[in-house]
Amino acid sequence: MKEFLKVLGRxxxxxxxxxxxxxxxxxxxSIFGGIAMLFMIPILDVLFQTTKEVHSMVAWDLSKDALQNNLYYYVTLIKQQYGVAVVMPFVGMLMLITTFFKVGFAYLASHQMIGIRNGVVRDIRKQIFDKLMALPLAFYSDERKGDVMSRATGDVxxxxxxxxxxxxxxxxxxIQIIIYVGFMMVISVPLTLFVFVMLPIAGWIIGRTGKTLKQKSRLTQSKMGDLLGIIEESLGGLRIIKAFNAEGTMKNRFSKEIEAYRQHMNRLQRRYVLAHPLSEFLGTVVMVVLVWFGVYLITGTGAELKGSAFIAYIGIFYQIINPAKSFTTAFFNIQKGLAAMERIDKILxxxxxxLEQDGAxxxxxxxxxxxxxxxxxxxxEYQVLKNISLTIPKGKMVALVGxxxxxxxxxxxLLPRFxxxxxxxxxxxxxxxxxxxxxxxxxxxxxxxxEAILFNDTFFNNIAFGAGKASQQEVEQAAIVANAHDFIMATEEGYQSYVGDRGGKLSGGQRQRxxxxxxxxxxxxxxILDEATSALDTESEQMVQEALENLMSSRTSIVIxxxxxxxxxxxxxxxxxxGEIVEQGTHDELVKKGGAYSKLHELQVR
Incomplete structure (x- = not known):
């Protein structure tokens, strides 16, 4: 419960x-629900003709005696003037009015909670996505993409x-339980104290049953991350899978994971579905023992509890059963949810x-x-770069090879702080x-x-991505420079055509352009160009290379x-x-030097 309250506090x-x-x-x-049950007492008294006749009123206040006295006064008055048959509708109307307020306030309470629940879920989803966008690339190198997707979707x-x-x-x-217990205390203190002895025993049994649910749920959600990881890898590598006739291998791998997931889900859900029957059985046990003790109080020597009051007491106690059962179900649900929240917190x-320093x-x-x-x-522990020093003046083109x-x-x-x-x-x-x-x-x-990274959007939006409000003319001019305008215009809707998931409708060279x-x-x-022309055919490479050289002439360029x-x-x-820079110089200087660059050059010109 402490963890649940921490989640709510956030x-x-x-x-x-x-x-x-x-x-x-x-x-x-809850107050009007209890009052509605209390109105059963005069109805039962009238029905069984055990009504006390009260001929004088007392001053109205919130005490039990004053309310009971004045209610019975009106019952007596109506009974004497109009007969017993009219008393029932009179008391019944009071019960209907209180019930109307009871259900009306229940609706208003739920109406408020719907906005809270949906708002909190929206906030969690937004926080996850914002954090995913803010985390460094190193985070994703240590995490399985499928598991991250599982946390951001299934766990939410x-x-x-x-x-x-x-x-x-x-x-x-x-709230319902506390208020209804208050009404029960008004009717009978001994009977209510007896309930206080029985309910904790039932609650302890239920708590023991749900103790391991959180751990089982966490393991099951981790398995779902494994499944999503296999699906994501399979879809991304579908060309290789088919090329190597590895469909059977991937099917077997997925079958093993899905079978493990099924077994974990069986154990989890079998424990979960035990909540309702267990709480219902224990509630019935408490009810049976309560009736037995109530009968003892009614029929015992010097009994002060009337039969009508006992039936009303049972009616109020019955109002506690459903909240108690729901409370039990909520306890099991919370254990599952807390396991999911722990996985989400690995992202949040x-x-x-x-991070930016203060005063950046x-x-x-x-x-x-x-x-x-x-x-x-x-x-x-793997050292990628070792004590590298290099100065790149503005307007110069620096190439990295190796x-x-x-x-x-x-x-x-490292330059853009990835x-x-x-x-x-x-x-x-x-x-x-x-x-x-x-x-x-x-x-x-x-x-x-x-690797040309495109989004499942239009040509226009992919080119204008991150550039703010770009005009059609600016986008087209950029496409012309990159030798992309012609094939874009050849599509059905031109710049408003969609490129498909990760640019799947385009060739490798088109995606790169x-x-x-x-x-x-x-x-x-x-x-920064990282093998920018590697996916282009010879003709396109020459055109784009010329455009890039014109573009780089006034810019500082780092080219891999x-x-x-x-x-x-x-x-x-x-x-x-x-991880070290072993040679530096221009093309001609390095070729003449006869070192590592010269050897690479000889291999490519053969």
Whole structure:
């Protein structure tokens, strides 16, 4: 329960006014429910002709004696003037009026809680997505994408179904139970004390039954993350799966996981469905024992409890049964929901190391140079970059070459702070990038990656992505520069045509040219190209390369390339090997030197 209250403490405060209104309505609902049951007493007395005749009123107040005396006074008056047959409708009308207020306040209380429940779920979803967008790339390298998706989708649904749907019960049922117990105390103190002995025993049994539910639920939700991971991997690698006739392998892998998930769900749901029958059986046990003790109080020597009052007492106690059963169901639901919330918190409470310092500086332009000074970086214990120093003057084109895994991509990823360096410093115009606003820093840069990343949207929106409000003319001009305009216009709806999931309706070269057009439109001070022309055919490569060279002529460019023909005109070429820069110079200088670059060049010109 402490964990549940912590969850509410995190998400309920914005809705405390609605919560207060709901609690108030629930109090009124319970009060009128108890009063409605009390009106059964005079009805039963009249029915069994045991009504006490009262011929004088007393002053009205909230005491039991005053209310009972004056109610029986009117019953006596009506009975004497109109007969017993009229007393029943009179008392029945009072009962109908109180019942109307009871159900009316119940509706108003639930009306308030609906807004709270849906609002909290919206807030959780928004916080998860905001955090996913804020977390550094390193977080995702340590997490399975399927499990992250499971937490952001299935676990949120579980919280919505389990915890949020239980809020109403948690704030309504205790109020009902407390108020109804108050009415029961008014009728009979000994009988109510007896109930206090029985209910904790039943509650203890139910609590023991649900103790392991949270752990089982957490394990089941983790299994769902495994399933989503396999599905995501299979869809992403479908071409390879089919090419290697590995459909059977993936089917077997998925079958094993889905069978494990089925077994966990069986154990979880069998424990969960035990809640209702167990609470109903224990409630019946309490009711049977209560009736036995009530009969003893009615028929015993010097008994003060009347039969009509006992029946009304049973009626009020019956009003407690449903809240108590719902309270039990809510307890089981909360255990499941808390397990889901723990998994969600692995995202919400994840440490975001890419943070802005207090007083981070604003920057809107690049003036002089980028400087890497004694920079080292590694993933866990694997050192990717080792004590690298490099100065990149404004307006210069710097090319990075070397074998795969030599650290080239990591080198450029450190500049926009996709990762933070572990040793040394990177500065722009003499200012450490960690002292700059992250949004401003990345605003200086445009990226074209080796894998063209497109969204399931139109050509227009993919090119204008991140560029604010771009006009049709600006988007078309960028597409022309990237040699993409012609094939876009050849589609049915031109720039308003959809590219499909991850650009699936386009060829590899077309996807790359849309990605290049996006960078062209942004018109950045610093351009980062990671094998930008690798997916283009020869003719398109020549056209795009010429456009990129024109674009880079007035910009600082960092180009990662395996095809050395695309970087012959670079101002500086840096050769990476095992996380170090082993050679620097122009194309001609490095070829003459006869080192690592020369060997790469010879391999490509053969």
């Amino acid at each position: 998400f309920i405060p914005p809705y405390k006014r609605h919560l207060g209104a709901s609690i108030g309505f629930n109090i009124l609902h 649904v579980e919280v919505e179904v389990s915890i949020m749907s239980s809020i109403d019960m948690m704030f309504k049922n205790p 409470l994840a440490d975001n190391k890419i 500086r604003h920057i809107d332009s690049f003036q002089n140079a980028i400087e890497y000074k004694n920079v080292s970086f590694g993933y866990n 074998q795969s895994g030599s650290g080239k991509t990591t080198f450029v990823d 990762h933070d360096i572990q040793e040394g410093s990177i500065s722009i115009d003499g200012i450490d990038i960690r002292d700059l606003k992250v949004h401003d820093l990345r605003g200086l840069m445009g990226n074209v990656n080796q 849309i990605s290049i057009a996006r960078a062209v439109l942004k018109n950045p001070d610093i351009l 390339a395996h095809r050395l023909s695309t970087i012959r005109n670079a101002d500086l070429i840096c050769v990476f090997s095992e």
